[in-house]
Amino acid sequence: xxxxxxxxxxxxxxxxxxxxxxxxxxxxxxxxxxxxxxxxxxxxxxxxxxxxxxxxxxxxxxxxxxxxxxxxxxxxxxxxxxxxxxxxxxxxxxxxxxxxxxxxxxxxxxxxxxxxxxxxxxxxxxxxxxxxxxxxxxxxxxxxxxxxxxxxxxxxxxxxxxxxxxxxxxxxxxxxxxxxxxxxxxxxxxxxxxxxxxxxxxxxxxxxxxxxxxxxxxxxxxxxxxxxxxxxxxxxxxxxxxxxxxxxxxxxxxxxxxxxxxxxxxxxxxxxxxxxxxxxxxxxxxxxxxxxxxxxxxxxxxxxxxxxxxxxxxxxxxxxxxxxxx
Amino acid sequence: xxxxxxxxxxxxxxxxxxxxxxxxxxxxxxxxxxxxxxxxxxxxxxxxxxxxxxxxxxxxxxxxxxxxxxxxxxxxxxxxxxxxxxxxxxxxxxxxxxxxxxxxxxxxxxxxxxxxxxxxxxxxxxxxxxxxxxxxxxxxxxxxxxxxxxxxxxxxxxxxxxxxxxxxxxxxxxxxxxxxxxxxxxxxxxxxxxxxxxxxxxxxxxxxxxxxxxxxxxxxxxxxxxxxxxxxxxxxxxxxxxxxxxxxxxxxxxxxxxxxxxxxxxxxxxxxxxxxxxxxxxxxxxxxxxxxxxxxxxxxxxxxxxxxxxxxxxxxxxxxxxxxxxxxxxxxxxxxxxxxxxxxxxxxxxxxxxxxxxxxxxxxxxxxxxxxxxxxxxxxxxxxxxxxxxxxxxxxxxxxxxxxxxxxxxxxxxxxxxxxxxxxxxxxxxxxxxxxxxxxxxxxxxxxxxxxxxxxxxxxxxxxxxxxxxxxxxxxxxxxxxxxxxxxxxxxxxxxxxxxxxxxxx
Numbered sequence: 001x002x003x004x005x006x007x008x009x010x011x012x013x014x015x016x017x018x019x020x021x022x023x024x025x026x027x028x029x030x031x032x033x034x035x036x037x038x039x040x041x042x043x044x045x046x047x048x049x050x051x052x053x054x055x056x057x058x059x060x061x062x063x064x065x066x067x068x069x070x071x072x073x074x075x076x077x078x079x080x081x082x083x084x085x086x087x088x089x090x091x092x093x094x095x096x097x098x099x100x101x102x103x104x105x106x107x108x109x110x111x112x113x114x115x116x117x118x119x120x121x122x123x124x125x126x127x128x129x130x131x132x133x134x135x136x137x138x139x140x141x142x143x144x145x146x147x148x149x150x151x152x153x154x155x156x157x158x159x160x161x162x163x164x165x166x167x168x169x170x171x172x173x174x175x176x177x178x179x180x181x182x183x184x185x186x187x188x189x190x191x192x193x194x195x196x197x198x199x200x201x202x203x204x205x206x207x208x209x210x211x212x213x214x215x216x217x218x219x220x221x222x223x224x225x226x227x228x229x230x231x232x233x234x235x236x237x238x239x240x241x242x243x244x245x246x247x248x249x250x251x252x253x254x255x256x257x258x259x260x261x262x263x264x265x266x267x268x269x270x271x272x273x274x275x276x277x278x279x280x281x282x283x284x285x286x287x288x289x290x291x292x293x294x295x296x297x298x299x300x301x302x303x304x305x306x307x308x309x310x311x312x313x314x315x316x317x318x319x320x321x322x323x324x325x326x
Numbered sequence: 327x328x329x330x331x332x333x334x335x336x337x338x339x340x341x342x343x344x345x346x347x348x349x350x351x352x353x354x355x356x357x358x359x360x361x362x363x364x365x366x367x368x369x370x371x372x373x374x375x376x377x378x379x380x381x382x383x384x385x386x387x388x389x390x391x392x393x394x395x396x397x398x399x400x401x402x403x404x405x406x407x408x409x410x411x412x413x414x415x416x417x418x419x420x421x422x423x424x425x426x427x428x429x430x431x432x433x434x435x436x437x438x439x440x441x442x443x444x445x446x447x448x449x450x451x452x453x454x455x456x457x458x459x460x461x462x463x464x465x466x467x468x469x470x471x472x473x474x475x476x477x478x479x480x481x482x483x484x485x486x487x488x489x490x491x492x493x494x495x496x497x498x499x500x501x502x503x504x505x506x507x508x509x510x511x512x513x514x515x516x517x518x519x520x521x522x523x524x525x526x527x528x529x530x531x532x533x534x535x536x537x538x539x540x541x542x543x544x545x546x547x548x549x550x551x552x553x554x555x556x557x558x559x560x561x562x563x564x565x566x567x568x569x570x571x572x573x574x575x576x577x578x579x580x581x582x583x584x585x586x587x588x589x590x591x592x593x594x595x596x597x598x599x600x601x602x603x604x605x606x607x608x609x610x611x612x613x614x615x616x617x618x619x620x621x622x623x624x625x626x627x628x629x630x631x632x633x634x635x636x637x638x639x640x641x642x643x644x645x646x647x648x649x650x651x652x653x654x655x656x657x658x659x660x661x662x663x664x665x666x667x668x669x670x671x672x673x674x675x676x677x678x679x680x681x682x683x684x685x686x687x688x689x690x691x692x693x694x695x696x697x698x699x700x701x702x703x704x705x706x707x708x709x710x711x712x713x714x715x716x717x718x719x720x721x722x723x724x725x726x727x728x729x730x731x732x733x734x735x736x737x738x739x740x741x742x743x744x745x746x747x748x749x750x751x752x753x754x755x756x757x758x759x760x761x762x763x764x765x766x767x768x769x770x771x772x773x774x775x776x777x778x779x780x781x782x783x784x785x786x787x788x789x790x791x792x793x794x795x796x797x798x799x800x801x802x803x804x805x806x807x808x809x810x811x812x813x814x815x816x817x818x819x820x821x822x823x824x825x826x827x828x829x830x831x832x
Contacts, residue, residue, distance in 0.1 A: 088406050219399075240401060270396065270403040271381075271389040277406050284380065 012202075020207045027200045029226070032169040036227045040203075045213055047222045048257045050237075050264030055085045056158035056188075057149035058278030061142040063134050064288040066296045069317050072103040075134045076296055079141040080286045081149045084278040086265045093148065094285050095141070099296060107133040111170070114140055118174060125170050136170040143174045146189070147181060155186030158262050160276055162283065165191035165248035166230065179250045188259045191248040192279060198226070198246060209234040210244045223247075223260055235260050237267035241274020331416065333359050333440040338432060340779075341370055341420055343442045344378060347412040351375060352468030354783040354804055357418065358445045359436035366425040367449060368436040370418035371801070372468070373779045378413040416442075419779035421801040424452060429800050450474045452800065460507045460514070462500060462756075463807040466791060476805045477507065480514045482754055482796055484702040484733035486724060490741045490769060491758030496790045497737055498524050500756060501706065502810040505535060505659045509544035510817070515654030515703040517683070519676045522708065523665025526553060533811045535661060539821045546653045548646055549663035550637050560637050560662060562678060563645035564602075565595045567632065571677045574718040575670050576628050585617045585625060599640055601629040635671050647682050654683065657701045673713065680705050681719045687730040702731045710736030711743035724751040742768045754796040758807075759787040775802045 029038050061079035068074075080094035102110055108126045111133050115123040118140055127133040142161065149159050159182060165175055182189035198205040209224045213236055216222070223235035231249040233256060249259055269277035304314045331345030341359065345351060351372055359368040379386055389405075396403045405411075420432035429452040450465060453474055461477040478487075491497045501518065502525060508514045518525055526547055528534030535545050536555045547557035569586045578586065590597040592612070601609070606622040632638055639645075653660050662679070664672035683703060690697045705723065707713060713720040714736055723734050725748075734752075741749060742764040749772040757773075760766050766784055770777040775795040777784070780802055784793065794803040 240396060240399060268403060269406045270392050271385060271405065271411070273392050273396070273403070281407060281410075 016202050016204060019201075019203045020211065023203055023208060027203060029198055029200045029205065031166050033166065033172055036230055036232075038200075038205075038226050040208060042212055042216060045216050045222055045224050046257075047217045047220045048235075048260050048264075050221060050267070051258075051261040052265060053086050054158060054262040054265035055083070055153070055156075056160055056262065056266065056278065057081045057083045057146075057153060058160045058162070058276060058282045059142050059146045059149060060162035060279065060282040060286050061138045061145075062283075062287045063138045064290075064293045065131070065134070066099065066293050067300065067318060068320075070320075072101055073130050073134070074099065074101045074300065076288050076293065077134065077138045077141060078286045078288055079138065079145045080282060081145045082278050082282045082285065083149065083152065084266065084281070089278065089281055091152075092282075092285065093145070095145070097288060097292070097296075098141075100137075102130050102133055104130060111136055115174075118144055119177070123170060124173070127170055132170075136168060139168045139171050140174060143171060143178055146178050150178065150182050150185055150187050150189070153185070153187050156188075158188040158190065158259065160263065160266075160279055161189070161191040162194070162279055163191055164193050164246065165189070165250070166232070167191070167193075179252055182250055183252045188253060188262065189250040190259060190263065192263070192276060193246040193248075194275075206234060206244070206246065210236075213244060221260075221264055223256070225256070231256065233260065235263075236274060237264045237276070238274035241267070243274050245275065327443045327446050329441045329443050330357065331442045333436050333438065333442060334415070335438065338420065338435055341368075341418045341435065343370075343416050343418065344413050345416060345442070347408050347414060349414070351414070351416050352470075353786055354466070354780075355468030355470070356421070356445050356804065357416070357442050357467075358449055359440040359442050361423075361436050361440060363437065364425065366423050366434075366436075368423040368432075368434075368440070369421040369445065369449075369801070370442070371421050371780065371783075371804075372416050373419045373782060374417035376415040376417065378415045380411050380413070424449075428452075445472070447473050453803070459511060460504060461808075462503050462507060462794075463792070463805040466804040466806040471806050476794060476803050477504075478754055478794070478796055480508070480511070480702060483514055483516075483704040483735075484728045484731045485753035485797075486728065486733050486751055487704070487735040487754045487756065488741065488749065488752040488769075489735065489737045489756045489758070490739070490760055490765065492739050492761050494789060495759040495787070496792075496807055497739075497758060498522075499532075499790065499810050500758070500792065500807045501525070501735075501737065502528075502535060503808050503813050505661075506538050506810065506813055506817070509535075509538055509540050509659050512544055512657040513701055515657055515701050516659045516706065517650070517654055517679060517704065518659065518661045518706045519664055519672065519679070519708065520661060521664050521667075521669075521672045523663055525661055526555070526557075526663055528810075533814060535659065538814050539818045543658075545659050545661060546650075547661045547663065548650065551663070551666060553663070557663075558646060558649070560664075560675070561639055561644050561646055562637055562675065563642050564598045564633060564638050564640055565642045566645055566647055566678055566682075567598050567638075567674070568681070569597070570719070571674060571681060572628065572632065574677050574713065574720075575673045581617075581621055582624055585613075585621050588613060588617065589625070595642075598629055598632065601625060602633045631670070632674065635668070635674075637667065637671060637675065647679060650679055651682060651686055654703050655700055669712075676705075676707055676713070677719050680723060684719065684723055684727060684730060684732050687732050691730055697731075700731055702733060704733045704735050706735040706737065708737050710734075710738045711740050714744045714748050716745070721745075721748055724748050739765075741765050744768075746772060755794070757784055757787070757793040757795070757802075758791070759789065760784055773802070775799060777802055 026039050028035050059081040063077040066074045066076055076097045076099045078095050078097045082089050083091040107130055112122050114137050127136045179189055213222045219239045223233050226232045231251045233247045234244055235247050236244040249256055263276055266276035267274050272280045331343045333343045336342050355372045357370045422429055422432045458477045459480050461475040465472040465474040465476050489497055508516050526534045526536050548560040549557050550560045569590045589601055593600040606619045609622045610619050650660050664675055723732055755773050773795045774797045790807050792805045792807055794805050
């Protein structure tokens, strides 16, 4: 590689850094399901107080590709939730690991079947790949868990989803249904993103907001309304946190500050300062690790000879020349 | 018993278990892992403790960093779900297991995720079955005492005992308890040479052997000084001293040694008195000028030093050694107080008595019936590293004493100065706190139990805590030695209770 190759790449990075430092104005931000206009203006930052007490549920899911047979994949999924107050976890529901084989030709039917179980009607949009299908099914299962949690909570409690409420282009109706249900029950529904891909014209949105927010409200909680219509915020949930997060609030909600204050009540756990600890806890409970994946792979492989097949049969199906190349 | 944790794994020489963040386990604690399927109990000794967290090491580093940052800012914080996120790991050395009521060596491992709990008194039934007639303390699990008496079977005393500890860890308390325990039975003769004068009266507010409720019958005391209680004056006849005795005490050149043997050969039992009384020129003539006067001059100075001692007499009839031997054979504790004497005098007393004890038992050995009636004897030497090197009567006893029912109790704070070969002759070790790594290493390599995993425990032993090893012990037994004053107070209580019962009976 010559120096120009690096040079071109770095020119792009330089431009991104400069815009994140200096930009002020309006921009259109892309979402998986459409876009919205956002202002980037320092005067829009607001500080807020954390509540001392709060009760809520945190929902998360995990999926792991166990085997790839090229035209089909075997994956494991798990979703669950914990119910917590500002002191600790009070209840939890962790689903079993669901292991499914998904084939390219059947993936739409499988997704449609799962979707219909939840919504009693077919989906409007289908994933294009097996990986997307697995993610969409996992998202669906998380929404089912969220619905269950909403029913268990009381008015004024909060449901915290891991990820954006706008994150899945295949599940908008499912999310909307849960938002409606939450509003009916007086429960606040929010999505909190560990990672944000909000991006527009060479401006890393989160970085822009974080740098200015910390400068304006050093050692205080603050939030920035990225979209008041869609109720998309970026917030620093603990005065001494090094991180800020995108928080999507149920678009039907009117008041954001009180909800952010409740999230802040969960965000002073010292290993995760500034992040709601119930979300950290549910992540730990549902995550399917690579070790788990290896175990499931081994268990499936051991079933081959027990069912009258040879290990060669197995290897023929799952062989990948990349492994041979090393 | 409450469950403490669960076995995680590892192997036949090391078992690790997880236990809750909020619970405390101590190095040296003895725990049991339950095999519910096979109805077996695995005994585990905690040899190390570690931190555990259900997250990566990086998580721990980061959390500590956050805490430090908030501390600096004077900000309050808390950690939730500690019991889930944090735990501790106990590393254990497997001691063995009980199945069908029998204690077995650790040739098997407990099942995966076995329940781990603290051992109860009932679990130690196999230890209680072991004969312990010289009890010295209670079984200890970490810092906790268990109601199981530990010590050793008196038949082991002729297999030699080593008591190893740095100053202040409880050597003399242990020895006092040992002697007091032996005095209860009258089955063992125990000779204690006491250079510090701490056994009879006690000291620093503690009691001595004279306070033992059975002292009147079970204790005989010899001392060159006046003592507050009944005692005999320590006297040794010059005619009892052999060349070999003083060879163990003073350094001699080959020529001087040859000369000593020549003198002894010529004058017999009178050799020391004659060497002292005759002039060097006269001796040169007597030995046909084959030995130089310069050699005699050196030997005479040593002889005069010995004869100048208050405990040495020219009178052949003034000697206590036979009486000491007779008391020992009656199963008594004989305390020879050598405090205030010069080191050579103290060593000389020990050497003469040790030689005579071995010699008498060797002679008795030829008569099986007579020998059978002799009780096992134990000769106790303080600072034993002074006499347990190379040749000499104590080394000889260490090597061949057990055959003749003569055991040696070596008390030292520097076992590394005792030859490894000699130390390997000692079958019973009482290991109290040892600060020096060299001392611990020599003990580890000479003990009759594998001590490789208890190095940390030895390092952490507190005053009065000990590990006891002897052949036949299921493992190195952790003990808390009785405090002597408490021990004899209990004996007095037992004595009073016995007397009251008798009064009532009649």
